[in-house]
Amino acid sequence: MMKLKAEEVAYYEEQGYVLYKKPLFSENKLSGLQQIFEEHLAEKGKKLSDELDTPHWRDERLLEYLLSDEVLDLVEPIIGPNIVLWSSHFICKDPFIGRQTPWHEDSTYWKGRLDNFSKIVTVWLAIDPSNRENGCMRVIPGTHRNGFSNYENVDSKENLFSTRIKPSDIDESLAVDFELEQGECSLHDSRIIHGAEANTSPHRRCGYTMRYFSADTKVITEANPGFKIWLARGKDLAGNSYENA
Numbered sequence: 001m002m003k004l005k006a007e008e009v010a011y012y013e014e015q016g017y018v019l020y021k022k023p024l025f026s027e028n029k030l031s032g033l034q035q036i037f038e039e040h041l042a043e044k045g046k047k048l049s050d051e052l053d054t055p056h057w058r059d060e061r062l063l064e065y066l067l068s069d070e071v072l073d074l075v076e077p078i079i080g081p082n083i084v085l086w087s088s089h090f091i092c093k094d095p096f097i098g099r100q101t102p103w104h105e106d107s108t109y110w111k112g113r114l115d116n117f118s119k120i121v122t123v124w125l126a127i128d129p130s131n132r133e134n135g136c137m138r139v140i141p142g143t144h145r146n147g148f149s150n151y152e153n154v155d156s157k158e159n160l161f162s163t164r165i166k167p168s169d170i171d172e173s174l175a176v177d178f179e180l181e182q183g184e185c186s187l188h189d190s191r192i193i194h195g196a197e198a199n200t201s202p203h204r205r206c207g208y209t210m211r212y213f214s215a216d217t218k219v220i221t222e223a224n225p226g227f228k229i230w231l232a233r234g235k236d237l238a239g240n241s242y243e244n245a
Contacts (some may be wrong), residue, residue: 003020003073003074003077003118004018004020004074004077004078008077009078011223012078012146012187012189014142015026015141015142016139016141016142016143016145016188016189016191017139017141017176017178017185017186017187017188017189017192018186019178019180019183019184019186020074020126020184020186020187020193021116021180021181021184022184022188023183023184024070024071024123024125024183024184024185024230025065025068025070027183029065029070030183032061033065033125033127033135034063034127034152036061036062036098037090037127037206037208038058040052040055040059040090041090041092044133046118047097049092049098049206051090052089052090052091053087053089053217054087054088054089054228055089055090056085056088058091062088062231063091064230065208065210065231066085066088066210066230067085067230067233071123071207071210072185072212072232072233074123074185075121075123075187075212076233077149077210078091078119078187079119079120079121079123079213079214080119080214080234081233081234082214082215082233082234082235082236082237083212083213083214083215083231083232083234084212084213084214084215084217084230084231084232084240084242085210085212085229085231085232085234086120086211086212087211087213087228088208088209088210088211088215089208089209089211090127090206090207090208090227091138091160091206091207091208091209092127092204092206092207093134093135093196093198093199093204093205093206094196094199094204094207095134095201095202095203095204096199096200096201097199098134098135098198098199098204098205099134099157099160099198100135100157100158100159100160100161100195100197100198101159101160101161101194101195101196102139102154102159102160102161102163102164102165102195103140103160103164103165103170103193103194103195104151104161104163104164104165104193104194104195105143105148105149105165105191105193105194106120106122106191106211107148107162107189107190107191108148108151110190111148111162111225112196112220113162113219113220113223113224114213114217114218114219115217115218115220115238116217117191118214119192119214119216119217120190120191120211120214120217121187121188121189121190121211121212121213121214122187122188122190122209122210122211122212123185123186123187123209123210123211123212124178124180124183124186124187124188124207124208125183125185125207125208125209125210126182126183126184126185126187126206126207127182127207127208128180128182128203128204128205128206129180129182129203129205130178130179130205130207131177131180132177132186132197133181133201133203134199134201134203134204134205135177135196135197135198135199135200135201135205136176136177136178136179136180136196136205137177137186137194137195137196137207138175138176138177138178138194138195138196138197139175139176139178139193139194140170140171140172140174140175140176140191140192140193140194141174141176141192143160143191143192143193143226144169144189144190144191144192145159145191146191146193148190149166149169149193150165150169151163151164151165151166151167152164152166152181158198158208159165164218165193166193170173170193170237179212190211190213212232214237215231215234215235215236215237215238215240216225216237216238217238218237218238219238219240221241228243229241229243230242230243
């Protein structure tokens with residue numbers, strides 16, 4: 001059963017994002033994901049809390065969530081029935097010191113790694129409540145149709161990434177805040193301009209990003225050494241190599 005209405009899909013196609021203001025998982029299933037996250041956070045060592053990238057490579061329990069019908073039924077109306085799991089990432093912004101996420105397009109960091117970016121969607125699940133106070137995600141609507149932006153270097157001690165879109169290319173007055181309750185999620189196109197303020201509040205802000213693309217997208221093997229992907233639903237249409245679920 002597809003979870004998005006036709007008007008929500010149309011909105012996503014026009015604006016580059018949509019908010020899903022309902023619980024994505026059952027209370028018990030979300031609790032299990034939260035426990036997995038807390039374990040990863042406790043074991044992170046010297047890594048910063050926002051650096052827990054591709055945790056499903058190390059912990060196959062996460063595949064229960066990433067390959068679940070709850071998520072794929074949300075993704076399918078956006079990119080179609082043939083779905084590839086591209087990546088996932090725990091992004092946790094600690095109270096008072098959580099780094100800002102500079103304005104960027106996800107697709108920029110994958111340039112040369114895939115043969116197109118037209119059907120890539122990120123599901124951003126709120127592990128903690130996410131709001132303006134603790135640095136929720138923000139987007140510039142409609143910018144998924146603009147192509148690649150111009151970037152400049154920034155201080156990586158204060159920013160999640162070492163580059164950002166040049167401020168002269170951003171009209172922040174158009175920004176939309178993704179305020180989500182725990183267990184709710186958003187979906188956004190890989191090409192949309194988005195970012196987040198630093199967390200200067202006393203409240204942690206953790207999200208789990210789950211990224212998917214249509215199986216007619218080709219992964220450029222030589223540009224992705226050792227990178228693991230899963231055929232989440234449907235059939236391969238591009239000749240990619242997959243992990244076994």
